[in-house]
Amino acid sequence: xxxxxxxxxxxxxxxxxxxxxxxxxxxxxxxxxxxxxxxxxxxxxxxxxxxxxxxxxxxxxxxxxxxxxxxxxxxxxxxxxxxxxxxxxxxxxxxxxxxxxxxxxxxxxxxxxxxxxxxxxxxxxxxxxxxxxxxxxxxxxxxxxxxxxxxxxxxxxxxxxxxxxxxxxxxxxxxxxxxxxxxxxxxxxxxxxxxxxxxxxxxxxxxxxxxxxxxxxxxxxxxxxxxxxxxxxxxxxxxxxxxxxxxxxxxxxxxxxxxxxxxxxxxxxxxxxxxxxxxxxxxxxxxxxxxxxxxxxxxxxxxxxxxxxxxxxxxxxxxxxxxxxxxxxxxxxxxxxxxxxxxxxxx
Amino acid sequence: xxxxxxxxxxxxxxxxxxxxxxxxxxxxxxxxxxxxxxxxxxxxxxxxxxxxxxxxxxxxxxxxxxxxxxxxxxxxxxxxxxxxxxxxxxxxxxxxxxxxxxxxxxxxxxxxxxxxxxxxxxxxxxxxxxxxxxxxxxxxxxxxxxxxxxxxxxxxxxxxxxxxxxxxxxxxxxxxxxxxxxxxxx
Numbered sequence: 379x380x381x382x383x384x385x386x387x388x389x390x391x392x393x394x395x396x397x398x399x400x401x402x403x404x405x406x407x408x409x410x411x412x413x414x415x416x417x418x419x420x421x422x423x424x425x426x427x428x429x430x431x432x433x434x435x436x437x438x439x440x441x442x443x444x445x446x447x448x449x450x451x452x453x454x455x456x457x458x459x460x461x462x463x464x465x466x467x468x469x470x471x472x473x474x475x476x477x478x479x480x481x482x483x484x485x486x487x488x489x490x491x492x493x494x495x496x497x498x499x500x501x502x503x504x505x506x507x508x509x510x511x512x513x514x515x516x517x518x519x520x521x522x523x524x525x526x527x528x529x530x531x532x533x534x535x536x537x538x539x540x541x542x543x544x545x546x547x548x549x550x551x552x553x554x555x556x557x558x559x560x561x562x563x564x565x566x567x568x569x570x571x572x573x574x575x576x577x578x579x580x581x582x583x584x585x586x587x588x589x590x591x592x593x594x595x596x597x598x599x600x601x602x603x604x605x606x607x608x609x610x611x612x613x614x615x616x617x618x619x620x621x622x623x624x625x626x627x628x629x630x631x632x633x634x635x636x637x638x639x640x641x642x643x644x645x646x647x648x649x650x651x652x653x654x655x656x657x658x659x660x661x662x663x664x665x666x667x668x669x670x671x672x673x674x675x676x677x678x679x680x681x682x683x684x685x686x687x688x689x690x691x692x693x694x695x696x697x698x699x700x701x702x703x704x705x706x707x708x709x710x711x712x713x714x715x716x717x718x719x720x721x722x723x724x725x
Numbered sequence: 726x727x728x729x730x731x732x733x734x735x736x737x738x739x740x741x742x743x744x745x746x747x748x749x750x751x752x753x754x755x756x757x758x759x760x761x762x763x764x765x766x767x768x769x770x771x772x773x774x775x776x777x778x779x780x781x782x783x784x785x786x787x788x789x790x791x792x793x794x795x796x797x798x799x800x801x802x803x804x805x806x807x808x809x810x811x812x813x814x815x816x817x818x819x820x821x822x823x824x825x826x827x828x829x830x831x832x833x834x835x836x837x838x839x840x841x842x843x844x845x846x847x848x849x850x851x852x853x854x855x856x857x858x859x860x861x862x863x864x865x866x867x868x869x870x871x872x873x874x875x876x877x878x879x880x881x882x883x884x885x886x887x888x889x890x891x892x893x894x895x896x897x898x899x900x901x902x903x904x905x906x907x908x909x910x911x
Binding site: 428430480481483484486575576577579582585586589590591592593594595597598616618634641644709 | 740741751752753754755756757758759760761763775776777778779780782783785904
């Protein structure tokens, strides 16, 4: 039993204490930098539409017995964007998110903690600076009991600033040996994947083909770097809710942060064009149907909020559990959570 | 054909006409992407290792293998010798096919040897194995990074592992051969 382990093993206990310290210093950082903490709902009517995520579905009952389908959020982004439209320029939410049907191992648990924040008047580049500032505080000796140079699972990680910034195109050039610009159409990427002898199955999208090469040749190399890495400018096919680059519409203003091989954060200069947003939502609804995922409607209230005017802004989500894993040198998520799903459901 | 989700470290696959031993496999869910299985595959002819990522709904061709219970005898340079418990036949496996596993072999340990077309290619270790500590610093202050208070110790076959500070020379400990981590006192 996990509670017995916590009772008897001082190391296990210390990890949870450090987790609390890290959460506290994150909150303080945002308050000191003029952000407002908000709590948008975890239980919602319109679930997040990301085509590859499986949602937790539940049923909401009124006192007279009227029933509504309801979902747990996979990210608070819809609620936070409505608040941005309502005139809250700097907000953060710190809370639980839920994903169903994923592995219960390594860095995954179906219920996890996400930090998400938005800043009006900022772009994704400004967010990179903010992330570096945040880590200056939380990865400090006072909080994490480590020096500026950490060791994570035997790998040195140097948090000294500035961190490494690498475009997706540069990363492909360096590690996959090709110019990504030449493979941005389905046919060209298909030919490349075939030439490199990866498997190809009916129904593979451009993104799927991209990931077969990226996950085999590019990401493992990024994982070995001894510095945190901002990987930025994603192909527009993977824009999700990011704005397209004005000077190069083949790419979107999106970045991911990797530390010690773990994917820690995902960020965008946010899409504020309501028509483009509605179009992407409609595509996602169709894609979910095609993938055999449960059909859900898109959040029309969010489109309406965007239509009323969203300021230019940027937003980011950070996987807090993974961040705690790195700062406590923990290999598995169960070492830094009080009780995981496998503890609760498999014993 | 089998689902790529079913492959594990000891699986043997036929891919593009070549035979590969799965050295490592891992589920990956990239941000905003579908689910994938990332593998490290060793070509058993050339010895070359490649990284190969499959979409999790894809199928792969697993080849029929023979599994024999054998006892580890000794190693002679690169070659590791085992004896079949029933037929007393002795076989050798090249150390390059035993990466991440050979460190856990000790004389007399029972393992499962995997043969393909009569040729031994790999073996499976018991999940937990007991070793005797032959060298360990006395209760020093240890490595406290991240609060994990451990020290280095050497076990009977020369492998170094991390153990809690209270473990002394001469004690027996149980090690998880999958992760190389200390589990408990034997």
